Amino acid sequence: MKHIPVQQLSTSEMAALVDREEHDFADMQQRHFKARAKMSLENESLRASFLGASNFLVGKRQAMFPDTQQLERLRDRGEAIRQHSLNHLPELLERLEKNLTANGIQVHWAETAEPACQLIHTILNDNHAKTVVKGKSMVTEEIELNHYLEQRGIECLESDMGEYLVQLAKETPSHIIMPAIHKNKAQIARLMHTRATNSDGSDVPYSEDVDELIGNARAILRDKFMTADAGISGVNMAVANSGTLCLVENEGNGRMTTTAPKLHIAVSGIEKVVEDFSQVPDLLTLLTRSATGQKITTYFNMISSPKKPGEKDGPEQVHLVLVDNGRSRMFSHDTLKPTLQCIRCGACMNHCPVYARIGGHAYGSTYPGPIGQVVTPQIGGIEKHGDMLSACSLNGACGEACPVRIPLPQLIRELRAEAVNPDVDHVSADSIRQVFNSVKGRGAKRTVAESLIWRGWSLLHRQPGLYRLMTQLLSRGRKLMPARLGAWTESRTMPQAAPHSLHELARKRGLASQPVPGDNLTETSK
Amino acid sequence: MSSRERILNALRSSQKISASAAASSTSAAMPELLSQSGSEMQPEALSEAVSEPGFDTLAPSQWRQTFIQNLQDNHAEVIEVTASQLADQLAQLLQHHKLGRCLIGSSDSGVALARQLPQLEVLERELSNDEWFRQVDAGVSFAAFGLAATGSLVLITGPQEPRRLSLVPPLHIVIIQQSRLLADFNQLVADDEWQTLFGRDGRDGRDGRDSWDDRADRAPATNVLLISGPSKTADIQQTLAYGAHGPKQLCVLLVTDEGGHHG
Numbered sequence: 036m037k038h039i040p041v042q043q044l045s046t047s048e049m050a051a052l053v054d055r056e057e058h059d060f061a062d063m064q065q066r067h068f069k070a071r072a073k074m075s076l077e078n079e080s081l082r083a084s085f086l087g088a089s090n091f092l093v094g095k096r097q098a099m100f101p102d103t104q105q106l107e108r109l110r111d112r113g114e115a116i117r118q119h120s121l122n123h124l125p126e127l128l129e130r131l132e133k134n135l136t137a138n139g140i141q142v143h144w145a146e147t148a149e150p151a152c153q154l155i156h157t158i159l160n161d162n163h164a165k166t167v168v169k170g171k172s173m174v175t176e177e178i179e180l181n182h183y184l185e186q187r188g189i190e191c192l193e194s195d196m197g198e199y200l201v202q203l204a205k206e207t208p209s210h211i212i213m214p215a216i217h218k219n220k221a222q223i224a225r226l227m228h229t230r231a232t233n234s235d236g237s238d239v240p241y242s243e244d245v246d247e248l249i250g251n252a253r254a255i256l257r258d259k260f261m262t263a264d265a266g267i268s269g270v271n272m273a274v275a276n277s278g279t280l281c282l283v284e285n286e287g288n289g290r291m292t293t294t295a296p297k298l299h300i301a302v303s304g305i306e307k308v309v310e311d312f313s314q315v316p317d318l319l320t321l322l323t324r325s326a327t328g329q330k331i332t333t334y335f336n337m338i339s340s341p342k343k344p345g346e347k348d349g350p351e352q353v354h355l356v357l358v359d360n361g362r363s364r365m366f367s368h369d370t371l372k373p374t375l376q377c378i379r380c381g382a383c384m385n386h387c388p389v390y391a392r393i394g395g396h397a398y399g400s401t402y403p404g405p406i407g408q409v410v411t412p413q414i415g416g417i418e419k420h421g422d423m424l425s426a427c428s429l430n431g432a433c434g435e436a437c438p439v440r441i442p443l444p445q446l447i448r449e450l451r452a453e454a455v456n457p458d459v460d461h462v463s464a465d466s467i468r469q470v471f472n473s474v475k476g477r478g479a480k481r482t483v484a485e486s487l488i489w490r491g492w493s494l495l496h497r498q499p500g501l502y503r504l505m506t507q508l509l510s511r512g513r514k515l516m517p518a519r520l521g522a523w524t525e526s527r528t529m530p531q532a533a534p535h536s537l538h539e540l541a542r543k544r545g546l547a548s549q550p551v552p553g554d555n556l557t558e559t560s561k
Numbered sequence: 562m563s564s565r566e567r568i569l570n571a572l573r574s575s576q577k578i579s580a581s582a583a584a585s586s587t588s589a590a591m592p593e594l595l596s597q598s599g600s601e602m603q604p605e606a607l608s609e610a611v612s613e614p615g616f617d618t619l620a621p622s623q624w625r626q627t628f629i630q631n632l633q634d635n636h637a638e639v640i641e642v643t644a645s646q647l648a649d650q651l652a653q654l655l656q657h658h659k660l661g662r663c664l665i666g667s668s669d670s671g672v673a674l675a676r677q678l679p680q681l682e683v684l685e686r687e688l689s690n691d692e693w694f695r696q697v698d699a700g701v702s703f704a705a706f707g708l709a710a711t712g713s714l715v716l717i718t719g720p721q722e723p724r725r726l727s728l729v730p731p732l733h734i735v736i737i738q739q740s741r742l743l744a745d746f747n748q749l750v751a752d753d754e755w756q757t758l759f760g761r762d763g764r765d766g767r768d769g770r771d772s773w774d775d776r777a778d779r780a781p782a783t784n785v786l787l788i789s790g791p792s793k794t795a796d797i798q799q800t801l802a803y804g805a806h807g808p809k810q811l812c813v814l815l816v817t818d819e820g821g822h823h824g
Contacts, residue, residue: 144563146568211818245800262690339783349784363571374598
């Protein structure tokens with residue numbers, strides 16, 4: 036990995052470098068998907084970071100599943116558990132709400148991002164909370180909660196190490212499990228030295244030693260846990276039968292967030308519910324083994340109520356905000372419904388050859404990689420996020436890695452079809468019958484030129500006369516074909532038509548028509 | 562209509578449409594995914610083919626060794642002691658780490674241990690955040706169960722086992738009886754004690770009554786934890802570092818059965 040020998044840089048030079056990275060990130064996010072992908076491909080240190088991380092995580096996962104049969108059995112079970120939850124989603128959500136409420140946890144529902152943020156803001160306001168520590172939560176990234184709260188004067192500090200670094204850099208996570216995967220040690224050392232401040236106001240000394248870097252961040256964040264008015268966390272699974280919120284983590288920041296402040300607000304997508312604790316262990320083992328190649332994470336945290344009388348610590352109030360934000364629409368689509376089986380392990384992105392090369396930021400969305408390509412256009416609309424659907428070679432690696440067997444390649448293909456579906460989406464939100472089976476922004480990527488080409492292609496293959504004419508024109512006029520064909524030939528040679536078509540060659544050999552399969556009596560040659 | 566009703570209605574409408582599509586479909590091979598939707602919920606709806614756990618259950622003879630190995634792999638220190646050695650061993654440990662303030666929960670076992678070891682302070686009252694974060698050097702907990710397959714300690718927090726004891730101090734010491742070991746998490750969630758912890762009455766399913774609907778009088782344990790090592794992170798260039806936010810060190814005292822210790 037190449038980087039400037041930082042020891043020779045002054046603090047102000049380092050600060051300039053960090054500012055430059057922030058600027059580059061902001062600049063990149065304003066560009067079109069193709070431009071972002073190109074910029075990422077040209078960034079050598081970024082590519083080294085992603086390749087290193089992908090190889091590392093793929094290897095660790097593989098070591099966790101030495102027995103293929105066992106793995107397949109476990110995946111069957113994971114899939115069945117998730118589908119069971121989806122098959123009974125409304126009933127399970129009601130049961131979850133009922134049991135959480137009985138346990139003293141307050142449940143709220145939000146249809147989209149804005150009302151979800153409003154709800155959370157109201158809870159914070161009611162409790163005069165001005166400072167918030169956050170545990171890792173992708174759904175709060177999805178609804179852009181930090182931005183919303185900060186605009187309203189509430190300090191929101193990410194406490195997962197990776198998320199904390201990304202927030203310091205004023206960037207967004209580039210991986211759902213390892214948010215700062217795109218930065219190397221030297222970049223993080225500069226970031227901590229120039230942007231972080233110790234609680235006593237002093238600067239953080241420059242160091243590339245990981246233990247020291249983590250130690251410095253630990254000291255800063257522990258002071259925040261001590262004083263924060265509220266903690267906001269995600270949820271990995273919500274158990275309906277007992278009314279329990281489960282959080283999976285290694286660092287302890289999730290526990291800090293849900294233990295130290297007086298107020299805990301958990302935020303979850305509506306799909307995270309499971310019926311019973313008996314379904315939790317296998318889902319947990321699939322999650323941790325697929326995500327980071329661990330038999331189990333350091334902490335599995337099961338929260339069923341706020342502090343009870345006599346207990347000496349824990350939050351006095353616990354809230355759960357259930358966020359829909361496009362999920363009920365995914366639920367209504369026959370083919371795309373398995374999107375909601377996702378347990379957010381990140382294995383699909385670790386195994387994706389495109390993700391390994393362009394990295395998470397190129398997608399320009401909260402969720403990158405294959406699951407991001409499936410989730411993002413469905414939440415934000417194809418018109419806005421449809422371009423990322425092209426970043427897939429349909430190689431199938433993601434589908435094979437998915438612990439709950441989401442058929443990701445098929446879903447990407449379905450969304451590509453939806454993107455050019457002639458029934459352009461113009462459905463009002465309250466008309467369920469019409470929303471059924473349609474994706475937001477359906478048909479947004481349909482172009483006249485492309486649909487004409489495909490219509491012509493289809494016609495040519497249905498009319499033998501036309502087809503013969505085309506093959507004749509192509510083979511006779513092969514010398515007249517252009518040597519370049521736009522972007523296609525930038526990294527490929529131009530395909531050339533053969534001097535004679537297959538039909539011509541067959542006729543020459545005296546084959547009148549194709550033999551009918553299974554019919555040995557048909558005379559096809561003289 | 563509230564957001565809640567709109568979300569639930571949207572989900573229900575989709576279920577109905579899927580169900581009617583499934584019913585009117587001439588295809589016999591309509592996926593189970595659709596045919597089940599909208600119908601009354603079946604408690605045993607997970608098909609039998611997948612009701613078996615994915616991993617084989619460890620034989621009891623392997624529990625102790627696997628439990629220790631997994632914890633050590635995850636950077637925890639494990640010391641095997643007999644019940645009579647426990648206090649001495651803990652005293653040595655505290656001395657070795659040169660600990661100042663060391664807290665233990667107010668359970669009977671905690672109080673009994675503190676009586677033998679004056680350097681242990683029984684946590685009888687709520688501490689301020691400042692005390693917790695700045696003054697406590699170690700916390701001593703009792704694990705309710707141990708899970709061999711993952712090297713996990715099951716902590717049931719409550720009035721006598723505060724949540725921060727296992728989280729805030731830099732050193733966490735856990736005492737666990739060997740007799741409390743189980744094969745894995747699957748075995749734990751099937752255990753009667755566990756079901757009681759989460760408010761389920763023991764008769765569930767046997768007399769055909771859905772006990773979840775009138776679970777009422779027993780609230781589940783506030784916070785139950787599986788702890789499988791010291792706090793750690795690999796968020797900086799996939800390099801493992803311990804002591805991210807929680808304890809930097811985890812020390813487990815495994816109390817073996819007196820005389821039944823096979824080294």
